[in-house]
Structure formats: structure tokens, C-alpha cells
Amino acid sequence: MSPSPPSADSNHADRGPTDRGPTDRDSTGPDQLDPDRLARMCAQASEAIAAAGDLDELAAVRTSHVDGRSAPLALARRVLGALAQADRAAAGRRHNDAAASVRALYETRLAELTAERDAWVLVEERVDVTVPVNRAPLGARHPITKLSDYLVDVFVAMGYEVAEGPEVEHDWFNFEALNLGPDHPARSSHDTLYVDPMGSGLLLRTHTSPVQIRALLSRPLPVYVVCPGRTYRNDAVDATHSPVFGQLEGLAVDEGITMADLRGTLDVFAQALFGSGLSTRLRPHYFPFTEPSAELDVACFACRGEAARQPCRVCSDEGWIEIGGCGMVDPNVLVACGVDPSRYSGFAFGMGLERAAMIRHNVHEIRDFVDGDIRFGRLFGTVS
């Protein structure tokens, strides 16, 4: 198939007069509906339709010969009313047949020209759609912010609310109210950064647990909150340490809260983090603010706990990944917040977001989270 392009149509220039319509345009007499006259109109229309070389020309022909108000057939139809009653039916039929035949010719030509355009013109207008077009690429949210939002949403869906608090805290909120008195041996493990001067009682919070204290002090019972936020320890930045890291903690204080509720909640949490079908395990541990206390392990999502049989880099062949600490809120903590421990009980849990993000996203160096390199950050996209 090699039709010539429309612009090369040699008929184009001298089709003007024909196009402008029938020679007896001014005639308004009833003889316009003569069979001969109608046949001539049809012939002229047919010629014009056939001569239309592209869709634009055909559109013009449509106005002049097919649908237009001054097309001969349209004009001829106006005289129908002037005919004698006896002739009117036959003339009308004749006109309808003529108009239908013109329309059919038009539709056929329209189909031909459309096909021609599709075959040729659209091909010629082809562009390379694979050239880069995005001059305004999307940015990205930080993986820690995203993970925090994602986990928060899991708990909000269960009915928890989100509590927040200051990052420079008073010792009372960060330690004392959490059953960590000034001489508590567990304090040394917190590597606390203190605000100058030392005696000010101010420090950079070492965990988000002070937010739990603030929630218990400020909210009516029962309290169900999650506390995401930044926390601080006296560690220089390297591959495995960061002085700043994110935590997410949860707290439920209500009548009748048990460790069974804690287990169930942590299962939901672990599933949100690493997917379903992984078992969890609580190991007895010690935290000053919970009693009993436990550490939470999740079966390694990579080897699914089969590390004993095959080496696993994700869990270092442990079969389990430690993801956080938890326990039943220590009665001393409840008392410091004015909650009656003989009536209310509660659970609390907490986890480090960097560690979870490192496992989830196979991040090797914790410093990547604070370096701000866009090659790292860009990949995480805009949605949670």
C-alpha cells in the first residue's frame, strides 16, 4: 500500500468550484425534488466525497454536501412543504433515498480516509516515547520516618493514639518515674547524654519511654498509645552505632491487661514488620520499668528459623531476630503516675526503628540513616 500523502493530491487546488456546490443553488422551485435533479445532486456530492483527499477536506465536503444547512439536498428538502399533497410522499421518499445514498458514500469515504490516516499519518507523527521526560523527579521520605508512620498506622487501626514528647527531657521523666533511680545499675547501660550543667536534671532522652509517663499523667484511663520518636545515646557514628536513633514504643494500661494481651499485640506488630506466618518468642529479660520483662524475638524472615540447617546472614544463624523489649508495666511506674496497680495493669513494648529498617531493607551501615546521601534516600519514595 503506497498512497500518496494528502498534500500531494493534485486535485486539491482545482476542486474549489465543485466543492462550492451545485450550479442550481439559487433555484428554489419544487422541481428540485425531481428525480433527475436529485440524481445530479447525488452525483455532485459523490464526486466531491470521492475527491476529498484527507479528513480535513472530507469535513469540508460534509458541510457542503452532506450535513450542512446549505448543502443542496438540505435546501431541496425545504421545498417539500410546497409540493402538492399528492406528490409530497413520493418526493419525500426520493429525497430520503438520495440523502441516504450520499451519507453512505460519505461514511465509506470517512472510513477509507481514517484508515489511510492511521496507516500513514500517525506513523509519520511517531516519536520516541522512551526519551527521558521527567524534568521534575519525585523526592523521597526518609526510610525511618516511613517505617515509623507505617507501624504507627498499624496501631492506630487497632485503636491506639499517638503520643509525643520533648527530646530534651527531665531526668524524672526519662529515669526516675520509670523505676530507674539515680543509683540504678541499669542506668549505666543507657550511655546518657546530659545537658550542661550536669546538675540541671536535663538530658537527651535515651528512649521514648518518658512519653509513656507523660501519657499516663495527662490522659484519662484507659490509656492505649504508641510513642514514636528520636532518642539519643553517647555513641559516635560508625557502621553499627549512631548517637541518634528512632524508637517506637507502645503502652496499654487498662483493667485486666495481661501478658497474653502483650503476646497477641506483639504478634500483630511482628506480622506488620516482617510479614505473616513467622512465629514470635518472648525471652525473660530485665527492664526496670516492666515486671515481668521480656525480649521479643521473631523467627528470621530470611531462613524462617531454619538457620540450624542452612547458614543465614540475616540472623547470623540464630534462627531468631531480636526486635525489641517488652513487659508488664512495673507497679512502681504506675504508682509514680498515680495509677492504682491493684486495679490497673498494663503492658509496654519498644523497638529500635533503625534495626528494624536495616533488617527490612537490607541496610548494612547504620550511618546511612544519618548521612543524608541522596543515592540512599531517593530509593524509598514518597509513600509509606
Added chain:
Amino acid sequence: MKILMSWLREAVDGLPPAKAVAEALIRAGFEVESVESVGHDLAGVVVGEVVSIEVVETKKKNVRWVDVAVSQTGTRGVICGAFNFEVGDRVAVALPGAVLPGGFTITSRKTYGKISDGMICSLHELGIGDDHDGILVLPPDTPLGVDVAELLDLADDVLDIAVTPDRGYGLSVRGIAREVATAFGLTFHDPAAVVAGGTDAGGHDRSGAGAGAGERSGVPATVGYPVVVADPDACTRYVARVVRGVSPGAQTPLRLARRLTLSGMRPVSVPVDITNVIMLGLGQPLHAFDRAKLSGPIVVRRAREGERLVTLDGVKRELDPEDLVIADDSGAVALAGVMGGASTEISADTTEILIEAAHFDPIAVARTARRHQLSSEASRRFERGVDPALAPVAAQTAVRLLTELAGATAEAGVTDIDHRRPAPTILFPVGETARLGGRPYPSDVVRRRLVEVGCLVTEAPGPDRLDGLDGLDGGHTELLEVTPPSWRGDLTRPADLVEEVIRLEGYDTIAVTLPRLPAGRGLTQGQRLRRAVDAALASQGYIEVLTVPFVSDDTPARLGLDEDDPRAAVVRIANPIAEDAANLRTTLLPGLFAAAVRNIGRGQPNLALFETGLVFRSVAAATPPTPAVDHRPGDDEIAALNAALPDQPRLVAVVLTGLREPAGWWGPGQPVSWQDAVAAAHTVAGATGLDVAVAADTVMPWHPGRCARLTVADPAAVGPVAVGPSAGRIIGYAGELHPRVIAAYGLPARTCAMELDLDALVEIASRRPPVTAPVVSTYPPADRDIALVVAAEVTVARVTEALRSGAGDLLETLTLFDVYEGSQIGGGKRSLAFGLRLRAGDRTLTADEANTARDAAVAEAARVTGATLRS
């Protein structure tokens, strides 16, 4: 804490292999960080005797050509680099074919011109010590040719256990052995119970108190070394024993040395090694004084003002009046429970030793250790709680071992000053276990578990059902009277006992349920808006970073801030990680600058970074009293604590460098400009549903001619609302950075930045009433264009404000479509071309109406700004 399986097996018969023991300990709450197998891979090393030695001189160092006999018949030649043995010594010889730890196989090989037919081994080479320097010299009576691995009982497993700070008893073989015995239902032989009979020196009758071992030291309480305990609260027990005739040449038996080494301690001398072995085994820290260097009675007291002590580590320490010390007539001779003093340290010449076995207050020891930054094996144990019943047993064991191993003679006198308080009892409703555990725990199980822990359990006297203590065990609560054992000072409350029962029953036996929560209110409006801001910036191409918020002292100066600028009121860290990053950030910009410089250094010059986070600005505040923890603090107390905190607003900031639109096949790209920074402010404010108004300002660290002050009007304000850039609250600034700041931070020229107070923005936005929908007119608009000539210093904002005000309600939109400066209008002037779209809600505007509105707008602009229509 490193625990040897061989040592555990002495206290518990029938223990399974190390791996199973480790798993049981983990399940019981003792985190076993590693299980190390030692000595299993040692084979072919036998005892030999050195027959002759010949020195071989080489260029670098001399070695020795040693003839050793490993049997009665014949010898073999071995090259050895060590010089610490002589002819006649018995040594460990690895024969060709022997395998040393790590799979290292010994062969016969030619070296230094001789055939070395084996190797003489050091402790390190045998995998039982760190000592590379010298060859292991065995006792002279060691039989020739015997397998060294068997002789020394070298095959062992070492469990490395991270003991939690509540379980001081776990810092001993005794404590761990009890746990594994319970875990496997095996019998525990208490190593502290080996000495039986006699009377308890303290005079307390604690028989039947569940305290078990260690009550009776087995030695009559005769008068021993004079001791005065001046602070019986801080020193609840002090046992002193004296031995004489300690043989200076005594050697620690290899078996003991090996235990110490594998437990992570270096063998030093017989007396020191004995105290360490007892500490590891029983958990009782001991101190050995050179009796001859003590003058006068021992006094346990607080340090005196200005008192000094040189401790064993050679450090001269100024003592604090709160430090608990052991003193004699010369003054302080030891920091009680932390470290001994140099003046009474035992030496190679010591023949008389005073053994101290005491119980010191955990807090006193912890404070002293912290004050002097001196954490020792002893202080670690005292801080976590040592069994106060152990002191006489441990002292007696030390005396016995000194007698056996160093030929010492025990003095008859025993000093035992006992100020222990009677053991507390806990009233324990059995149902408490079910109330917290979430499943039934039958009474007999609870009792059995508590007894396994070492508690004495009896029925509480009086009614066994108490109202208001109903548990899950069927509504009736049995009340027990529980006396914890002397080594479990951590058990003081019912919750502590609950943990013991649930822990030993296994956390895996707890049911899995979910609490029934009341309906929550979801995220707050503020939390939602903050997420919207993050998402909006990210969708505009900004990449979020979270930077480390520590900055250097010169940050305010580098940013060009005045002294009274709130951003110069830094909060300082008392113990910073690095001295050049000792302050908390007062603005997000320095962190973003550092991230930008880092990226640029890594070849990524085109940056749009953002961060949201808290900044810290110091406020002058009094130090509030710390509230108690035995009740809820008053609201005024809480308010006082909060008032002492620095201001910690949450800000959002962006920094832009390089190209905003990347270069590509479409062209060279678009460099960042001040406009992008201002646009970022619009993005942020828009995400919260607010409009930000812009005005020129001169605020550091921005370029004084390219700094936009950003304000928002309070949408909830009632009455006539002031509009325009002069109204509303300042929420931040945007624009190009000051060239001095750009230079100070090493940023590329024309770097731009924006910083907003996100808290303020969110707070204002949260008060925004619901949007009032406009009447969407279906009538056609009338568009009118005008060009106004104004003085160059007249801002677009002012002209816009005037046009809006003049055009009135018919004005639908106002668009600035051209700005012209040049010869056609003369110097010092600008032409601003605006399109006005006018529309009425109820009719098609006539041309006259549209022109009237346009003219009114122009007239108002002329009145306010002196604008003239450009002709």
C-alpha cells in the same frame, strides 16, 4: 560473665551438653551470647622433659635448640623461641601430627639449619590462655608422655552470659548452676553449703528462713582482727580472717589458673587467684590485705574531707565524704567494695594476709564506682547485690585454699560483724500470677516454682480469702507469705514473684489474646498535617534527611546570628561525643548544610533536601526539685519540670543547590534560585491548607536582598481580617543564603534555603474553620490586562494587595504575567503587567462594569503605590 561447663557440672550432676544448657538459660532469662568450645580440638600434645638446651644465634634473634624426652627412651630436637624454661623442666610438646586449636597441624620441618621435630607449647598455643610470651612449664611431678589435653582436662565449653542487672546472683557459678538445675529438674549442690555445722557468727537465727546455704561459717566466732563498722547501714556484714606463713613461691595450680583464664581473668598470684576463683564461683568479692602493712584496727567508715587514696591501679584519688572506705590508723586503705589501696597491697613477699569478706550497700558502691569512674569485678557484683549470707563461707574457703595451696596457717580468730536486717516477707496473693500472666497458674505450681527459686513459702496467717484481690483462679485468692532467699534481694514485691513463676513456667506457655480497646481518635489533626507536609515536599522533589543534631560552638557565628538571636541560645551537652559537636542545633540548617556538602563531595551537586525535626533553644529557668516517685506528682510539680526544659519547636527546612530542573536532552537545566526556596514555603503552607504571605526582610543567614519573610494569617481570627504581607504571624524565612554563610560552610554559590516553624504552622492550621465554598459562577468572565509602572522598590505584593482591594468582589483571579525593567520606562522603575479576570455570580458583566472594576483597581494601586498606567 563467662561460665565454664566443667565448673557448672561440679554443682549439678547429669547436665546435658552445653548447647542445651545455653538454650535452657536463654529460656530462663539468661542471655547466652556465645558458647565457645575449648580444648576439644587439641590432640597429640604430650608431657616432655627438657634434657638439654643449646642457643642458636641468628641475625634477628636467638632461638634455642632443645632436646626433649617424651618417654623414658630417646629424645627429639625442637627449635623454640622462648627462654623461660630450663633443663629439667616439664613442658607440653606437640609431636608431629599433633593438632592445635584452630586446626593447626604440627609437622617436622627444617628451620635454623636443624630439623625441628615438634613444638614446645605456650598457654596461648594450647588455647587456654593469652600468654604468648612463655612456654607452659608444668609441675615437676607431671608424668612423662601423658596426653596434655587429658591431664589438664582441657576440653570444656565456655558460656558467655549477659546477666541482667537485677540478678546479681547470676554473676557466679553458684547462681547459674541453681538456674540450670531448676531448668532440668536436677539436684543442685550448693557450693556455699559445703561447710556445715557451727553457729552463725552474727547470732541471727535464720534457720528455716529459706536462706539455705552459707549461714554457718563452720568456725567458732572467736575474737579475730579488730574491726569497727562505723556505718552499719552501708556495711551490713564484715568478716575478716587472718592467715600467716604464706609461701611466697607458691604456684597456682594449672587447673585453677585455667579456670581463671577461661573465665576471662589473668592469673596473678596464689592469694589473688584464690580470691578471684571464690568470687567467680560463689559470687562473693574478697579482698586480701597484706596484714603486715595494716596498722591498727580496721574501720569501715565514710571518707574524710580531703582524704586521699592511691588505689591498686596506681591512681591517686581525692575521696568524697560519701565514699565508703576501709581505713586503718594510717587512713583509708581501700575503697569499700570497689578497689583496694596500693599501701596494703599484697606482694611477692607477703606472708601474712587479712581476708575481707563483706557485704556493702549497693548504692554506696555504685556511687563510689561512678564518682571515680572505676568499675571493677567487685563493684559490679556489689551494685547488683551480693548474698549477705556468703561472707563467712567465702572467707573460710579462702583460708582453706591458702592453707592448701600456699602452706599458710589460719589464725583462730574470726571477725564477723553482722548488721543484716531480718529477711523481708512478701504477702503474695496467688491469683496475682494469673492476673498478670493471663492464664491460670495453679497454687501448687506457684508454690513449687517459688521454692525452686529458694523462697520459703507458707500460708499467710489469718483469712485466706481477701476481698478485692480476686484473681483469675476462680474468684478466691489464696494468700501466701513468701520469704525470698538471701541471694535474691531483687524479690521484694508480688510482681517480682509473678515474674519468677511465669519465667520458670515458660513464657511460651502464655496464651495469645488481644486487648479490647475503646475506639481511638486516630491521628491528631497536627500529626496528619505534618505527614501532609512531608509528602508534599517529597512530591516536589525534596529528599528527606535526618541529620545528627549536634553542632559546634561557632555555629551561631558561622550563621551570622546576633547574640540576642534565639537561635544563638544554645543548649550544651555536658558529656558530648565530640567537643566540636557539643551543642544541640537551634536551627535545622547546619545539619542540612553538612548533608549537602557531603553529597556534593560524593559527586551529587544537584540537591533538594528537607528535614523536619526538633531544635533546642535554651531558656533561663530555675532547676526544679525532683518529684518523688511514690505518688503522682502535683500538676505544679509537673509544670515546674516542663518549665525547666528548653524550647523545642519542630521546624521544617529545605536546602537547594545546583540545578532545580536537571539538565538533559531538553536543555541545560534550571539552576536553583531564591524562588524555589519561597516556593517550598508555599508548598509547606499549602499542604496545611494555609496561604503564606511574603515580604522582604534582612535576616541571617539569608542574603539581605534575597530574603523572604513568611507570614500566615490566623484563619480563625474573628472580625475584619487584615490581609497582606504585613499581617499575621511570622513563621519563617526563605531565599538565597548570605555569601558569607555560603563561604563559611563551603557551599556552592547561590545555595538557597527555607526554614519554617512547623509547630506554629500546624497550630494555626488546626484552628482553620471548614472551607467555605465559593459560588461557582456559570457566567462568562471578562478579562482585562493592565501594565503599571512603579518605583523599583515597590514590591509586587503591595501592588497586588492594592489591586485586589481596588477591584473589589468582581475580581476572580489576578495574575502577574510580565515584569519589565529597562530603557522604555526609565531607570529606577519597573513595569508590572497583570491580568485581571473579573466575573459576577449572577450576570454576565457588561464591558462598562468590567472597565469600571479595572479602573478602580488601577486607581487604588496608584493611590497606595504611586503606580501609573503604562502608556
